[in-house]
Amino acid sequence: MMQIKRRPETALALAHSLPPAAAAAGEAETIIRVSDLSIVFDTAQGQVIAVDRVTFSVNRGEFVCIVGPSGCGKSTVLNTIAGLEVPYSGEVTVNGRLMQRPRPDVGMVFQQPHLFPWKSVRRNIAHGPRMLGKSRGEARAIADGLIEMIGLGRFADAYPHTLSGGMQQRVAIARALANQPRVLLMDEPFGALDAQTRSVMQDNLLELRERIDATVVFVTHDLDEAILLADRVLIMSAGPGRVLRDLGVNLPRPRSNAIMLDPAYIALKKDCLDLIRTEGRRAFDQSSAG
Amino acid sequence: MRRLNILIGALSIPLFLAAWEAIARSGIVNMVLFPPPSIVAVAVLEWVRSGQFFSDFGASLYRVVTGFTLGAIAGVTLGVLTGQFPLVSSLLSPLFHILRPIPPIAFVPIVILWFGLSEAGKLFLVFWGVFFTVWLSAHIGVQKVDRGLIRAALMLGTPRRQMLQEIVLLGALPYIVVGLRTAVSISFYTLVAAELAGAFSGIVYRIEIAQQNLQTGQVMGGLAALGLMSFVADRMFATVAERTVWWR
Numbered sequence: 050m051m052q053i054k055r056r057p058e059t060a061l062a063l064a065h066s067l068p069p070a071a072a073a074a075g076e077a078e079t080i081i082r083v084s085d086l087s088i089v090f091d092t093a094q095g096q097v098i099a100v101d102r103v104t105f106s107v108n109r110g111e112f113v114c115i116v117g118p119s120g121c122g123k124s125t126v127l128n129t130i131a132g133l134e135v136p137y138s139g140e141v142t143v144n145g146r147l148m149q150r151p152r153p154d155v156g157m158v159f160q161q162p163h164l165f166p167w168k169s170v171r172r173n174i175a176h177g178p179r180m181l182g183k184s185r186g187e188a189r190a191i192a193d194g195l196i197e198m199i200g201l202g203r204f205a206d207a208y209p210h211t212l213s214g215g216m217q218q219r220v221a222i223a224r225a226l227a228n229q230p231r232v233l234l235m236d237e238p239f240g241a242l243d244a245q246t247r248s249v250m251q252d253n254l255l256e257l258r259e260r261i262d263a264t265v266v267f268v269t270h271d272l273d274e275a276i277l278l279a280d281r282v283l284i285m286s287a288g289p290g291r292v293l294r295d296l297g298v299n300l301p302r303p304r305s306n307a308i309m310l311d312p313a314y315i316a317l318k319k320d321c322l323d324l325i326r327t328e329g330r331r332a333f334d335q336s337s338a339g
Numbered sequence: 340m341r342r343l344n345i346l347i348g349a350l351s352i353p354l355f356l357a358a359w360e361a362i363a364r365s366g367i368v369n370m371v372l373f374p375p376p377s378i379v380a381v382a383v384l385e386w387v388r389s390g391q392f393f394s395d396f397g398a399s400l401y402r403v404v405t406g407f408t409l410g411a412i413a414g415v416t417l418g419v420l421t422g423q424f425p426l427v428s429s430l431l432s433p434l435f436h437i438l439r440p441i442p443p444i445a446f447v448p449i450v451i452l453w454f455g456l457s458e459a460g461k462l463f464l465v466f467w468g469v470f471f472t473v474w475l476s477a478h479i480g481v482q483k484v485d486r487g488l489i490r491a492a493l494m495l496g497t498p499r500r501q502m503l504q505e506i507v508l509l510g511a512l513p514y515i516v517v518g519l520r521t522a523v524s525i526s527f528y529t530l531v532a533a534e535l536a537g538a539f540s541g542i543v544y545r546i547e548i549a550q551q552n553l554q555t556g557q558v559m560g561g562l563a564a565l566g567l568m569s570f571v572a573d574r575m576f577a578t579v580a581e582r583t584v585w586w587r
Contacts (some may be wrong), residue, residue, distance in 0.1 A: 153496035177495035
């Protein structure tokens, strides 16, 4: 697996520059606001509350991980921030505007790469800019810059089915970044990869994150992944989905997978595990009793 | 073992022809009704030499190609519309589902009433046979487009028009191509009905005339020509299809 290369100094590089001085100085600017969000699904067994009055906000430039067991509604929350799903009650705003449908300032990477199989790597990445009205040449320049950034220069003209799962997912990340979104949503993007590829991808993402301006909300069921990547971890519980705890991760950056041996990391992980275990037992007792 | 298979495969048709020749000339069967391949070959040669073969071949090819093309265009267009827009589907799908199971050949009598023995009637029959198969495959193809691709495209700001043209149409293409290939054989099948119902040229027309004149060699030659034509069309289509949906 290749490492992410140093960013080329192009127009794209300027557009993706580091957070502005205001954010760096600690004047937190809220970019995502999830208020009292509930989502109800209609199933054959009647209505099921998937997400129950979830409230949180994310500041500009933050990297927030939502972690929780499967079925806790974490992906549903993410889909609502994406505008792919509509709240049952409550609301989601991004950049002060209500999310009702997908918007180009919010990008998303899914668990599966979902690359367009009939398009080359370059044209997959150029798709977004083309749809937003950029000329062929501009879109190509943006794509080439991102291909360089994800270290797939040799594969610009390759088609998705010829790439490995990890490479496909890097293309999917580049494709989501091509529209220069303010917010990048990631729904278990490394969940389908093998353990080795996953840890390389995590390190790649940490590097990438140092060089882009986007705010990231990352959903995972892997606690290690969440602590490794995040500035903040939201721990959710299942049935119905609620936010149990909102934890700051004050580990130094830049980070890599090596941080998992750090005592501060281990202490934080232990706290989280205790919380999850207590909650898991409560949910289990409740379902057994019922 | 592999070589033996290839060898036996190469012998398959010559062996069949030799057995046929032997049986036809053995006196067990009536040679007028069951002529040997050598007589069939002479009949075909005569057919080609007289120039009639080319006008017959041309007439049949024209009917198949035109009817197929019109049916395919209408089928893909309406299939994409009913697949994508529930309102259009509610309006048209019940009708199509009622008409589709009626064998196209059953329409021969009414086609003769409407169109007489004109070319239009023959094109209509081929069109009718092709249309429903292609419509259904396009309709199902559109509904089976990977939802993940559509969500990804939505997140990238793809407008409705491009979504339909690029993502939905290409996503449905593997299904559409299978439908079109099935429709190739259906178009030959309806061609037979159309030409038997009354024509003035065409390969099946020639078979029918030869039958009335007890030219059994010519009948068999016509069958061989029709089979070859259908086979080549299918192979050509398979090659084109493979290149169209190469990403599969």
